[in-house]
Amino acid sequence: QGLIGGNSDDESVTIPELATFRGSGAIIEGRPAPGGTSIEDLPDLSGELNLYIGGGEGGIYYRFVEMLQEIYPDFTVYESSAASSSLAQNIVEEVESGAPQADVFWSIDASSLGYVADNDAYDPLGDTVVEPVPSGFQGDDNAWVGVAGRARSVPYNTDQLDESDVPATVREFPTTASFPNTVGWAPTYGAFKSFVTAMRLLRGPDPTRDWLVAMRENGAQRFPDEFVVSQRVADGTIPVGFANHYYALRVKNQRPDAPLDLAFTSGDAGALVNVAGALKIQGTQKSDLVDLFVRHLLSAEAQEFFATVSFAYPMIPGVEPVGDLPTIDELSPPDIDLSALSNLEETLEIMREAGVPG
Amino acid sequence: MSETRQTRPDADEHDRPPILELDGVTRSFGPETAVDSLSFDVRDGELLTLLGPSGCGKSTTLRLIAGLERPDDGRVRVRGDVVADDGTFVRPENRDIGLLFQDFALFPHLSVGENVAYGIANRPDEAVERRVSDLLDLVGLADYADAAPDTLSGGQKQRVALARSLAPEPDVILLDEPFSNLDVSLRREMREEVRRILKETGVTAISVTHDQEEALSISDRVAVMNDGHLEQVGRPETVFEQPTSRFVAEFIGEAGFVSGRFADGRVETPVGDVPADAIAGLDAEYEGADIDVLVRPDDLRAVPTDDGNGRVVHRQYTGPAFVYRVELDTGGLVYCEHNHADQLSLDRRVRVDLDIDHRLAWFPTEE
């Protein structure tokens, strides 16, 4: 029971209590109430909205959309979900043909947003919409806004290593004596490719290739995805790996006693923070509804949901990341335009040349 | 190989209007000419039998008439309407011509009854049912209406095929060896029955057969084909007794030839002298010619004797009789048929005598 309600414009709309938006598990307990704008303080959503939502994390995020539809009986979302990059390319084509299908694009990574933005297939979001989010997580011209973040991280096994054993830069990994045959990675995974792209943008192609070769020659082990990498680290099969931060939290949430912790490199590609974000598709007839929808995604409840259910980095200052994660400003991400991550061609070429096909 | 003499037209050959006319019809498969400028007529209500050696083009002729093959050349007319020539081609389903296939072509997915009913599906159910059961009765398969074709014996399949082709009562029906898989008594019974039906309903039929007795006994006319062309067409008696070519003579019935010179109103042959008036069409104009006279097994008798004019080289039991093959001392083989009671042993020397009660046919002697 326990409704926060009362302020709502419409008697029929009841906002569930905060716990409903929270995940469950050891690392979630005892969180403070989130700051930021509550859904209660936002106008009601109503009408129909066509949503393109990227796969992967999007599957979890979509649960929040379902909750919005439960809260607002007059609000209906028609979704289509596919790989973010594929949706991005579709959007560009649809817009070019004058037949956009969706009103809003919720991508799980910034490169897809950047691709749509670069191809001018967006309409800018309202200023009030993007205002709560730090500028590093926005597109130029309000093209898109981040709604949840994820950081590259280094999961390590606490039984085998101390945090101090983990080098502060990825550059040092191949030369770290205690690491041969031990670093786990998942080169086919999109986030890994973004990481390599970032490295390429930061350091240039040749050093990146050399780094990949050195890693491979040092016996880096391939895994199908980074969740498996994190599992294997927790199992002690490998002491350390490269993975998005939330995979380790997922493992921890299930196996609270697992000897698993996260380290972060600083200032280099290994500390890249990528975001899932929303974009208004050019030609939508429902510009205001899209703005309002995105504001809902940036509400306190939504951010709490993303933080506690998918262990993402919240995008508004009032909401803490889960567990003992450093806050976003404690991380030292590289200075890089996230939209530029969409240029993968050279990255793939480099990876191939290095014998680490993606 | 076989020279042709003038044909004596049969008396009734122009009685009735032709319902089917083939005119110079030719059909080749690659280098092989299966049917070679074939021309003949079939008259309304007539039963014509096509006879000929295996591979001579009989089935192809039927297929051409039915519209399953298109002639390379020539014209086919039904009731005076052209159904196939250079420019015209009437489809098989519009020709009202039924065909019993040599290899039956029963529909494997339909029961026996459904096969028979296939061509009359547009009639009222009850009529179909009645006709199917009548026809199955006719072919002695009343109990098999529900059987699948592939559980039938060879003869049973053939009978179903017959019933199926009769069902729609086509104007013209083509029967490709309709009784070849039937035993003699069933065959005799069926062919009389079929002939009766054809005659009653006035259906015109062309039947292919390898059974001479069948050809001679039930046909109104017999057409003998050889290597794609027509050798002779005529009433059974004519074809049998007055073959126009050696081929026909040898193809129908066992044929022996005895040679002699026609002189002084008689022909002197190894089996005795034959008066010219016992030989059909041997006019004075042929005086002095060397001729071969056709002798059938029943025209000759072989008497065992130590001198004689020949020797038994083969004998064949046929039930009621023995047929002896006798090699004449002058060369040449003749056949003699004897009652099975008087047996001659193989290699026995015999004297062969003529014993004729009808006029014989003759051919100019070959070089």
Added chain:
Amino acid sequence: MSETRQTRPDADEHDRPPILELDGVTRSFGPETAVDSLSFDVRDGELLTLLGPSGCGKSTTLRLIAGLERPDDGRVRVRGDVVADDGTFVRPENRDIGLLFQDFALFPHLSVGENVAYGIANRPDEAVERRVSDLLDLVGLADYADAAPDTLSGGQKQRVALARSLAPEPDVILLDEPFSNLDVSLRREMREEVRRILKETGVTAISVTHDQEEALSISDRVAVMNDGHLEQVGRPETVFEQPTSRFVAEFIGEAGFVSGRFADGRVETPVGDVPADAIAGLDAEYEGADIDVLVRPDDLRAVPTDDGNGRVVHRQYTGPAFVYRVELDTGGLVYCEHNHADQLSLDRRVRVDLDIDHRLAWFPTEE
């Protein structure tokens, strides 16, 4: 319908060892018993012909012998070894028995030559080639080695099937209507050729045929089947002249019956008196019995007369002769064969007389 009398064993019946023995063999398909406790032997090197009405189980019998069907009951032995009974079943490929299929079963994916070569593929290439060309010569298809089976005429297919089954020179060969699609002259030629080959190579053969002349003329013995069981087996003359059942009498050749009482050493029949010694096996013990005497067309003569004892109800032209069907005034039908020169018209009253030169067969009169 047909009573059976004692069989007189044929003289040569036990000459040679049996190579094939069927003993109580039964095979049913659902409710239908296709072969019903069939027992017979075939002796080494013999040519046995199976005769019987359509659907009587001939093909099934061959399939049982070849190993393509398993008997429900009974035993099949080849050279004394059991090849099929309750517990044993020797596979077809291990029986060394060849089979010519009634419906040919040519391999459509192989050319004519390849079809013939199929069973001898393990021989050296050259030997295969020679044998194939010999066999194709034999069946008159030397030019067709490369043809596809489905471009052949019916008779050509049958000949290929024959060549194929002969190629591996099996110990025993089963021929299911091997000549049914061939014209008479080719048939005659082929069967003599085949018989010669079989005899030369000592192959044992069972041949199914619907051609009586074939059955009587080339077989060492004839087996008559009816409705799944054996009616009679014996030498051709025996089966023809001394049938042990009315069924056999009627099935082989045209049969008429005349009835009479056996008294005072003679039987008085509507066609005249017959002395008892002209009737085979009519011993004194039957004195006083009512019997039917079997008369074949050649045992009777019909003389046109205004009184007489019967009436011509049907006549059939066979080439050399006419067969008249005469309805006797006392009831019953008889057949008379006359030379084609003496013709009787339909409905003519005739006097039918016996004209016999061999002993007749008889059966007790049916109630």
Added chain:
Amino acid sequence: MSVGDRLTSLPDRVADDTAVGTGLTLLAAALAAALVVPLGWLFVDVLGLGGRAIDLATSATTLAVLARSVALVAVVTAGSVLVGVPLAVLTVQADIPFKRFWTVLAALPLAVPSYLGAFAVVSATGQDGVLVNALRPLGVETIPTIDGFTGAALVLTVYTYPYVFLTTRASLLSLDASLVEAARTLNSGRWEAFRRVTLPQILPGVAAGALLVALYTLSDFGTPNIMHVEVFTQFIYARYTGFMRDYAALLSLQLLAVTAVILAVESRIGADDSGAYASSGNRGALSIRLGRLRYPLLLLPLLVGATAILLPVVVFALWLTSGGPGYAGGSMAFSWTYGWNSLYVAFLAAVASVLVALPIALRSAASDSRLAALADRAPYAGYAAPGIVLAIALVSFSLDAAPAFYKTLPLLVFAYVVRFVPQAIGSMRTSALQVDRTLVEAARTLGRSRFGAFRSVTLPLIAPGIVTGAALVFLTTMKELPATLILRPLGFDTLVTYIWRVEEAGLYGRAALPALVLVVVSGLSMAVILAQEDTGDGDTNE
């Protein structure tokens, strides 16, 4: 004249068919063109690459990956034939009990998306696999991880052999048993008779199935990806997801070139010159008595069935009960509508494919004109293109050609037809080849028009092929993912898109129920479909 030459004189035996034949050829060609046109949009994409195209296409890495793909294709195709043909023979000709059950079981792996199977295999094996955990109490400590080239080959074989199985079955069902009997009496043992008589006659069927396997393998992305083999599709996929559509299109065209080669190979062994194996006296299906071997032989379908179906079901079910890896939270409830949607589109696709395939297959069976042959072959391009590539091409195509249909059900069904119609063409053509032409001629002389004869004779006789074709399209549509994801109307979810979504979200356990539903529904529909097939399946020799 050789047999081949002779056969060329066979087509159009009913003499008036030439005109209609030409018409039908044109129709077939038009249909084929309609199916292939969308792929033309790939060329448009490639044009964007300009001169780089040649370099990219011939780079050493491209060729190396291509070679690996081809090797995988070869291994999987061979494996599928080795599994599929014996199973087909077993279920058609052998005297095994519960034939229908084994038939459905053997065909069922086709209903499981191979990537799910691959996923299950990877999860089940290896040092921490589900299987090891389950077997640990029994003392099993490790099971080697099944992955890499061998793993991919294994999984693909297990999930694609049903193509060979089904098409071979259709051929076997129309086989004239008396031919095998003839071979046996000519002293061929069972095996020899099979090799020399049965095999040549079912070869077009086997080849049709093998072709589908080869092209499926060539175009599959999920399985090699999960098994960590870098194959060409993955190469393409990586470029596509890296926003390099033109490059991906170029590579796709290369893939289509490989397809052309495979098609050429198939038409050598397949039906082209050795077809028309009609033989008149059909004695129904042959029965092989297995005797004591009967039960041991059933281990084959059991084993294959167990790996292909049971393993994923068990793995997913374990996750369903244990929560499995992934998030504890999140609901994404399963809805039965997904199942209904799957059935509905699969049904529409099957019907549409049969309608499209029929003229193409009939024409190609009856005629040997180049155009008819081309019409028969061309649609395979749609099948061989990786799903994602085809989906992209279709997006461009429909946006340009028929924007009104973009993301509508008709377009989705069209996509399925483009993608899967070759499956129907192949099996229908095989059975059309086996219809004895004199039967049609008999129908014509009995007064039926060409169409009437077709309806009452040809159609029932090619029913096994139609049924098989429809079943193949139905099953593959049920599990199709890439095109469905991209082209479905908004809000239209199917079992597979749902599975994809939960899997992507890491909610592996939730895939269990829909995966199970997919298998069960496919199994049931397969049973229904195969039931129709048994018309000609009399056990005459029992």
